[in-house]
Amino acid sequence: MIFQRSMHANLETIASFVSSELPESERSQVAAHIRECTECQDALRFIHRLDAESVLLPNPVLRADHLKGIIAARARGESADIAPALKTSGRHSWRTLAAAAAVLVVISFASYLRRPGELLADPSRSTMELTPAKPMMGESVHVRYQPAIGLFDGADSLILRAVLRKPRYPMYIGARQVAPVAVLRRAGDGRFGGDFVLPDSTVYAMLAVESADAQRVDDNEGRLWELLTYEGARPSYDAVRQRVHAMMGRNWEAAAASARQLGDLYPDRVEPWALREFFDRALLGSSAADARARVYAQRRDSLIRSAKSSPRLSYEDAGTIFFSAWMRARDTTATAADSAELVYWWTRLLREYPKHDQVAQRLALELGRMKDSPRVVLDSVDRLYRGLAPIHGPGRNLFQVPLEAASKVRNDSLQRVWTERSLAESPDSARRVAEFLAMRPRFRHEGISRLGELADADARALGLERGISQNRSEFALTVDDVRRRVKVAMGRALIADGEVAAGITALRAGSADGWDPRLFRDVAAAYVSAGDSAAASRTGALIVVDPRTTKATADSISRDGRRRLGDRRWADAVASARVAMTRRVLAQSMPRPLRGEARVTDAAGVMRTVKSLAGRRPAVIIFWSRFCGFALDAVPEINDVAKRLSQAGTPVILVVDEPRSAALDLVVTERGLNVPVHYDVDGSFRREFSAFGTPAYYVLDSNGRLRFRYVDEVAELLVQVTALRGE
């Protein structure tokens, strides 16, 4: 039956809507109806809940002697007559044909009914309205938030958290900038509302909503909600610039778009033209960017000429103009005029902003060249530091100079001073300084003492704060991971100090959970130095079973293990290590059901869902983009890992956010990308996985649940899939 907008959708239709099995035209009719019908919204809520609870159904466990019974029965010559199970039924072949014909009729007729341009309603997506939409710094903002159906059912209040960025904040997002800003309370219409005041210093904010217990977070499918402060009708220069900075490392294309917007809104500023050139080179490659760069350079040079007559430059433009002159003077084709320009702009920078990041950076590089005079360098840089501190941004290169010089003259005290100075503003400085001290005999006792205090310290003492998209459980895993590293560092220091028993206790505590072969390597080495070769071998078995370990390394460790433990005990150690890997890796996973609405087109133009691509096996999803330098650089490793996964029968689904085109095919060919490409034209895959940047990696289990996301490195996929296959 054809669904019509005026009628209710039955549960089967809504289930098909959720799993994207309806023809597009019927889907839009159903979506429009659900948007307006509370009865069908309830039904949709039921199907979502059914999907969510289905993945949590208890898993039965096989009887321990079940396999033995099968083997014994085979040994006795018993057989099972299961051949009939192979027969397929042809009983309803005419019905199948008739059904197929009926589906075709439905598709054709529904397409005919479809209204052009009709919006797809999406009650499964949250919305947030901010009033005023164009606030000024320090203004009060009212929030109206409508969660996706089923997301915060039963909650009366929610917490609004924000990353609040000030004008001089450096690039990338940091958890330390996250703060709760408002409580949102449920109103009579079912929406949540609340108010907060933008701090005077904030120019740009990113927002997320979470439950009161911080276990469920809505980060707008990874995008976060955004708020830019305005000056009149246009967003302020600092707001857009901070958006560029915040998008770095998250989504280069969004960062580049903001850089372009900055230039469009503020064409008389120099910095946006340099930013445009930077992003063009990063996203398009040097050759493609050259033509555009010439246009930008003309504009930039014209602005720089005008800037000479300006009595005072902005902080950003002063730095950008100086840096541009510096780079040009360092070029092999530089002329005397270029050198004179550099002198002019250096003088102005020192006069107008003597503590500018670029001042520290240039002086650091000049001092770094004096490699043969470390003591002179140490004296000079100390004076510089006192004049320039606190140092941010690129100026932090300054710290490398004294650290290298102090190392060269083997002066532990000066290394300590500069380590503490360089880490002074890092949130995790307490831990990193303690680790530094514990590694040096002179300060070891102090280091061990500090590490001991941190071993079970809370997150704040460890310099950790929960990210805006992280829920409480995910954050707890992060904290546990850092605590383990502290314990391992303490164990190594104790053993180096002769406290072998205490050291081994700390090492055991540090490596009892989590899965990090680099850590196991450290632990095994510590066991060897403590003379406990059996423990070293058992730890080595953990390295051997990790699929990222090379064959030569595994063979070498295995030979050593067999020699120390004997063949049988070594085999037992390896078997235990496999079980441990499965348990520990899966303990890091956060099962999350998918809504099942995502669809991509494959190379043949066929629409595919996650289920149809993944089947009932663990599967890997990779989001990739030809416009992202990081994604392009990752191609060789993606090829390698995808090949290994595919050989083991694990589907690898590589997704791009554009339709197939000759330009895309060309990049894929030139880069040698060997993984079949899927085209997420309507963005449903990106929404389903909250994928905002590339490359991004996700792992599904055999039940179609999302188990791992934001995998740090491609090769980690091998471990996670291996663990899921052993589940």
Add this chain to the structure above:
Amino acid sequence: MAGEAEVVLAAPRKPYSPDAPGALDIGLGGADAVAAAYHAYAPRLLRLCVRLLGSVEDAEDVLHDVFLGLPELLDRYEERGNFEAWLRAVTVRIAQGRLRTSRRRKVVVKHEHNVEEVAGPARSPWDAMDLATAIDAMPDALRSVFVLKQLEGYSHEEIATLLGISPGASRVRLLRGLVHLRQRLECPS
């Protein structure tokens, strides 16, 4: 540091050898290969069978038959598709055969709430344990389609082939199954 000294870091990558055996391994391998296949596939097949049959004992019987007859069955495997998918289809058919016979024990799995999981103020109106009980209580014909479609992700066309019904009948049974579940979970009185 003798243990570390032997480690060669810049070695060629290890060629991948999948840990789950394929059809060829089992056909050639005897008891060890059957055991390896059992370890690789039996846990997931058990889950499927329990959901189809509503009884762990019946599910274990089905798996016993599947793995007992597997080496001989492989003569019929044409290596055209995914081995695990083929094995699952065989298992579903054997489970269906069991549903139709009187051999079925019909010992319904007892699902008990884990105290830790339900502790706290935010307990939902119904959860996975309630769902498990409701699925067990469904009529066989509805449960089979519900399990294969909603939990296992088969298409109606695939279900039709597996169960010997039409895709339309599969859709109707799914609708009736969903209504049955909703009534039981949301209006238990």
